Amino acid sequence: MKSVSDTPVFETIDLGRIDSENLFFKISFESSPSTDSGAMAVDALKASIARIGLVSPPILKLQPENRYIVVSGFRRISVCRALGLQKIPARVMGLGSDDGQLMKLAIADNAFNRSLNIIEQATAIFKLSPFLPDDDRTWHSECDPIGLTVNPGLIRKLKKIRAASSDLKEKIAAGKISLTVGLELAGMDDGSRVQFLTIFDALSPTLNHQKEMIRMAGEIACLEDKPISKIFNSLEIDNIIKDPDMDRNMKISRVRRKLKDRRYPEISGFEKTYHARVKRLTLPESIALHPPTDFEGNDFMIQFTFRGLPQFKEICDNLLRLRDHPDFAAILEKSREDN
Amino acid sequence: MKITDLYIDQDVLDLPATRVICDRLKMPGQVVDSADPVYEKLSRTAAPVDQGKKILFLTRNKGAFLRPCPGTDYYTCCNYTILHFGTFCTMDCSYCILQSYFHPPVLQFFVNHNDMDASLDEFFQQKKRARIGTGEFTDSLIWEDIYPFTSHLIKKFAAQNHAILEVKSKTVAIDHLLTLPHNQKTIMAWSLNTSDIVRTEERRTASLDARLAAAAKCRDHGYPLAFHFDPLIIYPGAEAAYRLIIEKLFATIRPENIVWISLGTFRFMPDLKAIIEQRFDRSKIIYGEFVRGLDGKMRYFKPLRIRFYQQIVSFIREFAPHVTLYFCMEDDEVWEKSFGFAPHQYGGLPMMLDQSAARHCGLL
Numbered sequence: 001m002k003s004v005s006d007t008p009v010f011e012t013i014d015l016g017r018i019d020s021e022n023l024f025f026k027i028s029f030e031s032s033p034s035t036d037s038g039a040m041a042v043d044a045l046k047a048s049i050a051r052i053g054l055v056s057p058p059i060l061k062l063q064p065e066n067r068y069i070v071v072s073g074f075r076r077i078s079v080c081r082a083l084g085l086q087k088i089p090a091r092v093m094g095l096g097s098d099d100g101q102l103m104k105l106a107i108a109d110n111a112f113n114r115s116l117n118i119i120e121q122a123t124a125i126f127k128l129s130p131f132l133p134d135d136d137r138t139w140h141s142e143c144d145p146i147g148l149t150v151n152p153g154l155i156r157k158l159k160k161i162r163a164a165s166s167d168l169k170e171k172i173a174a175g176k177i178s179l180t181v182g183l184e185l186a187g188m189d190d191g192s193r194v195q196f197l198t199i200f201d202a203l204s205p206t207l208n209h210q211k212e213m214i215r216m217a218g219e220i221a222c223l224e225d226k227p228i229s230k231i232f233n234s235l236e237i238d239n240i241i242k243d244p245d246m247d248r249n250m251k252i253s254r255v256r257r258k259l260k261d262r263r264y265p266e267i268s269g270f271e272k273t274y275h276a277r278v279k280r281l282t283l284p285e286s287i288a289l290h291p292p293t294d295f296e297g298n299d300f301m302i303q304f305t306f307r308g309l310p311q312f313k314e315i316c317d318n319l320l321r322l323r324d325h326p327d328f329a330a331i332l333e334k335s336r337e338d339n
Numbered sequence: 340m341k342i343t344d345l346y347i348d349q350d351v352l353d354l355p356a357t358r359v360i361c362d363r364l365k366m367p368g369q370v371v372d373s374a375d376p377v378y379e380k381l382s383r384t385a386a387p388v389d390q391g392k393k394i395l396f397l398t399r400n401k402g403a404f405l406r407p408c409p410g411t412d413y414y415t416c417c418n419y420t421i422l423h424f425g426t427f428c429t430m431d432c433s434y435c436i437l438q439s440y441f442h443p444p445v446l447q448f449f450v451n452h453n454d455m456d457a458s459l460d461e462f463f464q465q466k467k468r469a470r471i472g473t474g475e476f477t478d479s480l481i482w483e484d485i486y487p488f489t490s491h492l493i494k495k496f497a498a499q500n501h502a503i504l505e506v507k508s509k510t511v512a513i514d515h516l517l518t519l520p521h522n523q524k525t526i527m528a529w530s531l532n533t534s535d536i537v538r539t540e541e542r543r544t545a546s547l548d549a550r551l552a553a554a555a556k557c558r559d560h561g562y563p564l565a566f567h568f569d570p571l572i573i574y575p576g577a578e579a580a581y582r583l584i585i586e587k588l589f590a591t592i593r594p595e596n597i598v599w600i601s602l603g604t605f606r607f608m609p610d611l612k613a614i615i616e617q618r619f620d621r622s623k624i625i626y627g628e629f630v631r632g633l634d635g636k637m638r639y640f641k642p643l644r645i646r647f648y649q650q651i652v653s654f655i656r657e658f659a660p661h662v663t664l665y666f667c668m669e670d671d672e673v674w675e676k677s678f679g680f681a682p683h684q685y686g687g688l689p690m691m692l693d694q695s696a697a698r699h700c701g702l703l
Contacts, residue, residue, distance in 0.1 A: 295630075296632055
């Protein structure tokens with residue numbers, strides 16, 4: 001990394017001369033102050049500055065008429081204003097400083113003080129783009145020294161996610177939605193995205209369950225030529241989420257079941273028939289019947305456990321009973337119709 | 340065949356087939372000493388599958404020209420022998436396994452035909468019954484524009500009496516083959532599907548009517564015929580649509596002219612799903628009710644495909660009760676529930692097909 005051409009000077013700057021509205025160098029993407037985590041972060045910084053002052057002075061770039069724009073330290077400056085300070089110490093870069101180098105400085109100053117969230121990484125990549133040629137090797141060699149650990153695949157994803165809606169970016173920045181899921185949601189219409197965000201917010205399903213829900217809903221929408229939001233409405237997903245009689249896991253399970261029934265009606269129907277038949281076999285808990293995976297193979301397995309001869313005899317009686325049970329015959333025949 | 344880039348392996352520069360192809364394409368070829376520059380060019384492109392259909396690499400088949408079909412133990416294979424003379428295809432079917440089979444996919448034509456002829460001669464000398472096909476890693480007939488490869492094979496197979504050649508295609512480039520002395524040792528075969536599937540999933544292929552018309556022309560010139568309903572695709576209205584094409588087939592071709600008809604529902608390696616989603620964004624065929632089969636491929640849920648097969652089999656049997664009908668890669672359960680028997684009851688699937696070939700093609 002080349003050094004910034006202009007030597008920085010530490011000065012005490014009148015806060016009134018700093019233009020915080022100019023966001024050219026802004027990398028940070030905090031959770032909205034209205035959220036708990038956003039408010040807590042601001043409160044902690046406020047308390048720290050009030051007690052021991054500004055430990056790390058912001059970086060400013062000199063502008064004509066002795067004014068300044070912020071290179072790094074937007075939140076610190078905002079907190080100082082809120083505390084009623086008039087002047088703050090700052091590291092000032094000269095008027096002729098190279099913007100590309102200052103952008104790297106802004107990124108490095110953020111990245112080496114804390115880990116950048118996904119949206120901040122995306123912003124950093126976006127803001128660096130005008131200053132770097134479009135080749136993977138240069139990006140790797142320039143990003144590493146400023147604390148951005150990226151590869152070509154990640155850069156492509158980050159560039160895409162930057163265009164996402166603000167509600168989605170907020171969830172990604174807060175770590176509630178992964179980048180992979182975020183990219184999927186970013187490609188959806190507003191109604192569908194909001195539906196998913198509502199479900200994920202309310203139920204916090206695992207990443208795998210999130211991906212499964214998105215995949216199944218997307219495939220149903222494609223098969224039925226309807227937007228995902230209409231699919232959710234017809235499945236009455238909202239009612240499941242709001243149901244006070246179900247806990248979170250039950251709700252997740254119910255949403256997945258509804259989606260599976262719609263996406264795979266034959267398979268779901270067959271499985272229901274199978275389970276109904278197994279139930280009618282009235283097998284004791286000590287005997288378990290395992291069908292072939294997805295009913296594709298032909299080998300069924302019966303597993304039993306017993307303690308002592310009496311229980312073994314009881315199992316044998318049950319197994320013999322299966323031999324002539326019509327439901328057992330239908331299970332082995334993989335018959336679709338249930339009588 | 341629309342080729343934008345021609346690469347020639349240094350090793351085959353002076354072979355006769357190379358010269359013929361260069362003359363026909365009328366384009367300068369770039370001579371390379373390995374496949375690497377071809378693969379590099381492809382891997383740099385944003386759409387390697389599309390680009391691979393326009394780049395032709397003339398090279399040597401360094402492996403075996405004749406190789407067994409890569410079947411698996413779990414499902415019944417017909418033990419077909421593949422004549423491996425080239426790879427990939429200029430047509431563009433959404434479900435085509437070749438999109439993910441070759442890394443990267445590229446049109447390769449193996450021009451060391453002396454080696455191929457030697458392999459065939461050696462094979463023929465064994466005088467064992469065999470079914471040999473050219474339509475596994477490519478379409479059999481797309482190459483005829485640039486080299487009369489199938490003409491050569493038809494004449495070669497005509498000179499022996501133990502093996503048949505199956506030429507499998509979705510094109511209708513058959514006029515130059517009609518008057519060849521084939522001795523009934525070449526079966527002309529077409530892949531058939533519903534008109535919806537041909538229109539939406541089989542880009543740049545001949546229409547269904549054109550395929551049937553080409554089959555009729557071949558029949559008129561004494562060629563035995565075969566048809567492949569593979570992949571059968573399950574979608575709303577599919578049964579009625581397949582019924583229509585089956586009616587059309589038997590309105591054009593009499594059952595006694597057909598050596599065999601194969602059936603196989605759509606199956607694919609899981610990797611293919613993302614490729615189809617990306618390349619055929621309007622296609623819905625990958626959103627069927629699939630489960631992972633015992634060979635790792637995604638297959639329709641078994642009870643679903645059995646019910647579908649039962650319908651298709653009953654339609655075909657209505658018009659052709661005695662035609663040899665078989666499944667490509669299904670197990671005994673599917674056979675028994677759809678046909679009422681398993682292949683082993685008739686000596687196994689290879690024997691069933693060999694016997695049909697013997698009857699129709701005069702094999703010894």
